[in-house]
Amino acid sequence: xxxxxxxxxxxxxSEKDPARWRRPFIKWLDGIEAGWSIPLLLVLFVAIWxxxxxxxxxxxxxxxxxxxxxxxxxxxxxGYAKHPPLMGWITRxxxxxxxLTDWSLQLMAMVNAAVALWAVDLISHRFVRGEKRVIxxxxxxxxxxxxxxxxRFNANTVLLAAWPLATYCFLRAFEAPRxxxxxxxxxxxxxLAMLGKYYSIFLVAxxxxxxxxxxDRRRYLLSASPWISTLAGMLVLGPHLHWLATTGATTFDxxxxxxxxxxAAALREVTYFILGLIAALSVxxxxxxxxxxxxxxxxxxxxxxxxSGLRLLLLVAIGTILFPVGxxxxxxxxxxxxxxxxxxxxxxxxxxxxTSYPIERFYAVNLAVMVAGFALLAVAVGAPVHALYRNAxxxxxxxxxxxxxxxxxxxxxxxxxxxxxxxxxxxxxxxxAAAFYSPDxxxxxxxxxxxxxxxxxxxxxxxxxxxxxCFADQPDCLNWMARTTLRATDVIRSxxxxxxxxxxxxxxxxRVVMLIxxxxxETPAVHPxxxxxxxxxxxxx
Numbered sequence: 001x002x003x004x005x006x007x008x009x010x011x012x013x014s015e016k017d018p019a020r021w022r023r024p025f026i027k028w029l030d031g032i033e034a035g036w037s038i039p040l041l042l043v044l045f046v047a048i049w050x051x052x053x054x055x056x057x058x059x060x061x062x063x064x065x066x067x068x069x070x071x072x073x074x075x076x077x078x079g080y081a082k083h084p085p086l087m088g089w090i091t092r093x094x095x096x097x098x099x100l101t102d103w104s105l106q107l108m109a110m111v112n113a114a115v116a117l118w119a120v121d122l123i124s125h126r127f128v129r130g131e132k133r134v135i136x137x138x139x140x141x142x143x144x145x146x147x148x149x150x151x152r153f154n155a156n157t158v159l160l161a162a163w164p165l166a167t168y169c170f171l172r173a174f175e176a177p178r179x180x181x182x183x184x185x186x187x188x189x190x191x192l193a194m195l196g197k198y199y200s201i202f203l204v205a206x207x208x209x210x211x212x213x214x215x216d217r218r219r220y221l222l223s224a225s226p227w228i229s230t231l232a233g234m235l236v237l238g239p240h241l242h243w244l245a246t247t248g249a250t251t252f253d254x255x256x257x258x259x260x261x262x263x264a265a266a267l268r269e270v271t272y273f274i275l276g277l278i279a280a281l282s283v284x285x286x287x288x289x290x291x292x293x294x295x296x297x298x299x300x301x302x303x304x305x306x307x308s309g310l311r312l313l314l315l316v317a318i319g320t321i322l323f324p325v326g327x328x329x330x331x332x333x334x335x336x337x338x339x340x341x342x343x344x345x346x347x348x349x350x351x352x353x354x355t356s357y358p359i360e361r362f363y364a365v366n367l368a369v370m371v372a373g374f375a376l377l378a379v380a381v382g383a384p385v386h387a388l389y390r391n392a393x394x395x396x397x398x399x400x401x402x403x404x405x406x407x408x409x410x411x412x413x414x415x416x417x418x419x420x421x422x423x424x425x426x427x428x429x430x431x432x433a434a435a436f437y438s439p440d441x442x443x444x445x446x447x448x449x450x451x452x453x454x455x456x457x458x459x460x461x462x463x464x465x466x467x468x469x470c471f472a473d474q475p476d477c478l479n480w481m482a483r484t485t486l487r488a489t490d491v492i493r494s495x496x497x498x499x500x501x502x503x504x505x506x507x508x509x510x511r512v513v514m515l516i517x518x519x520x521x522e523t524p525a526v527h528p529x530x531x532x533x534x535x536x537x538x539x540x541x
Contacts, residue, residue, distance in 0.1 A: 046113075073089060086192060112158070156338055156339060177224075209322075400500035402433035421434075493514070
């Protein structure tokens with residue numbers, strides 16, 4: 001395969017007399033160890049892929065996961081009914097500085113991905129310099145994880161940055177067990193990963209696994225470092241653990257809903273899990289195969305000769321695959337590969353940093369051009385095509401209608417009630433969208449612990465003033481809406497056709513059903529979400 005083109009000869013010739021178009025890239029490579037090239041790369045990454053998201057989703061709303069995350073963050077708490085609180089905290093902090101617009105949260109998603117890549121570079125910088133450092137990042141940018149998966153900021157994508165940061169701190173703590181600062185950082189970073197999603201227990205277990213099996217385990221395990229990390233982690237997790245103990249641990253209920261599959265189903269889940277991760281790595285793997293060429297034959301020897309730090313990362317990488325697979329087979333859980341993509345950086349880092357041979361600048365320049373070309377093609381061609389296609393054929397979750405539905409609901413509410421809209425419910429995606437896109441920014445009125453049970457709203461909720469939205473082709477939502485009308489004394493039910501538009505170009509239409517219950521008494525000073533979010537287990541919508 002590699003003999004079709006003599007890449008080594010081309011590389012040697014380019015090293016002696018690089019083409020003119022290569023020289024700016026070579027100057028950029030010269031700045032890697034000077035400290036400016038990697039930040040520049042990450043800034044360009046954020047700018048280009050944010051532009052892609054803005055163009056690709058022009059005329060559409062944010063994904064419901066992002067809107068749900070923002071909704072959670074409106075009420076700061078030590079935990080939420082479905083997920084740990086980190087994603088809500090981050091979104092709350094971001095929107096305290098940036099405006100409530102689509103581009104703002106799209107920028108947040110790409111900044112999160114850039115922080116993840118920066119943390120990956122911190123790890124690779126422990127082992128390699130120059131071209132190999134940037135090759136690790138460029139190969140990572142060929143994964144769909146840091147652009148397309150990252151755009152949906154939720155409990156999964158918040159781990160993109162949390163996992164490499166925790167890994168870096170653990171690596172430093174293991175290397176220098178007598179430095180308590182890194183031990184504290186490792187424990188705190190592991191706790192933050194757990195506050196992102198409980199799936200991170202597999203990363204923590206992988207750290208323990210690597211510590212026990214590593215040849216230098218005695219030096220680390222007999223030091224105070226593991227105990228300091230454990231104490232720091234428990235201190236950071238403490239408020240959340242207290243929240244779990246005092247609220248009934250509803251996040252565990254949500255997590256356990258993914259268990260109960262039989263052995264055959266679990267085996268299928270594991271198979272798809274592994275194949276999905278291989279597919280996610282495939283483009284980067286093929287690209288690396290062309291860079292390494294015949295030198296790939298050295299891989300077994302390089303793995304045997306790897307240094308202590310890389311051996312630790314190898315054990316961690318093995319653990320992040322071994323533990324979820326083992327638990328899935330034993331307990332029968334769902335296991336989508338998307339739950340583990342935040343750990344793929346370990347394999348890219350290992351394969352590049354273990355090489356015993358230098359990587360010529362010819363390959364680094366070619367890879368940079370490839371990554372830049374892919375990104376620019378995505379912005380110039382892929383994004384407009386995606387926007388046109390979705391305007392014509394729509395999204396399953398109805399994202400193209402969010403702006404229009406929120407505007408229509410707000411206008412009809414003001415006509416009926418003459419006050420700002422305070423609470424909205426119904427179909428989750430529409431309710432989240434109404435809360436975000438309406439200038440009144442009503443609160444999502446259903447307690448998340450009962451998000452999927454279609455419980456009827458309480459009389460006090462209706463008395464404050466309340467609205468609900470359903471698509472006309474959602475029988476469960478419409479049935480719930482019909483039962484709700486029996487509880488209210490003054491109900492306005494209406495329907496309208498929402499239409500998608502893209503720069504004046506008309507697209508799909510979809511019928512929306514709206515229920516408005518004007519307030520029957522003075523609205524309390526407290527926001528309606530306070531009671532709903534902090535209500536007891538007996539509460540309903």
